Amino acid sequence: SQQGEEDPQALSIQEGENATMNCSYKTSINNLQWYRQNSGRGLVHLILIRSNEREKHSGRLRVTLDTSKKSSSLLITASRAADTASYFCATDGGNTPLVFGKGTRLSVIA
Amino acid sequence: DTAVSQTPKYLVTQMGNDKSIKCEQNLGHDTMYWYKQDSKKFLKIMFSYNNKELIINETVPNRFSPKSPDKAHLNLHINSLELGDSAVYFCASSQGSYHNEQFFGPGTRLTVL
Numbered sequence: 001s002q003q004g005e006e007d008p009q010a011l012s013i014q015e016g017e018n019a020t021m022n023c024s025y026k027t028s029i030n031n032l033q034w035y036r037q038n039s040g041r042g043l044v045h046l047i048l049i050r051s052n053e054r055e056k057h058s059g060r061l062r063v064t065l066d067t068s069k070k071s072s073s074l075l076i077t078a079s080r081a082a083d084t085a086s087y088f089c090a091t092d093g094g095n096t097p098l099v100f101g102k103g104t105r106l107s108v109i110a
Numbered sequence: 111d112t113a114v115s116q117t118p119k120y121l122v123t124q125m126g127n128d129k130s131i132k133c134e135q136n137l138g139h140d141t142m143y144w145y146k147q148d149s150k151k152f153l154k155i156m157f158s159y160n161n162k163e164l165i166i167n168e169t170v171p172n173r174f175s176p177k178s179p180d181k182a183h184l185n186l187h188i189n190s191l192e193l194g195d196s197a198v199y200f201c202a203s204s205q206g207s208y209h210n211e212q213f214f215g216p217g218t219r220l221t222v223l
Binding site: 030031033035037040041042043044045048086088092094097098099100102103 | 151202208211214
């Protein structure tokens, strides 16, 4: 299975700190996507990074991809209470549908 | 201006009943999906339709039957509900294939008693 595995499962930080979440996967991918899910809501797409890209930024979000290590990281800088959510990586192997990991639960304490 | 909407938001029913969940998207996308999220937040794809045609059908009991009357709608009908069907069901859509960004609905929490 190429299922992504997020690490850590849960993360608790103070407002203003940076939060880093990691995702590891098992097989070759076309792209990797990160999604956020607020409690009781649907998933919201954050960033898509292609297999030939190494880093991507969007606002306070920075995603890196290391295909040699089959891993990706999501960094949220200067976190806010509103960033409290679960974060999922999803891998796309080309001929298979998106496979989601189990997520990292981020708590940002004001 | 909801992009992907689902009804109902909550569904509580008895074992053995038949129920349907409706999904509509107003984004003009040509691909729609149904996902199941279990109590541990694990999200797994069930079905995908592209231009009203079924393109993904993961290992799902045949009690689950999707139906796409047009590109903007993908409904999910579940027969003979079982306790294990309790979960949150999400509809999503994308332009083109699942390689692209997906837009999710708010979810339907199904509880089977």
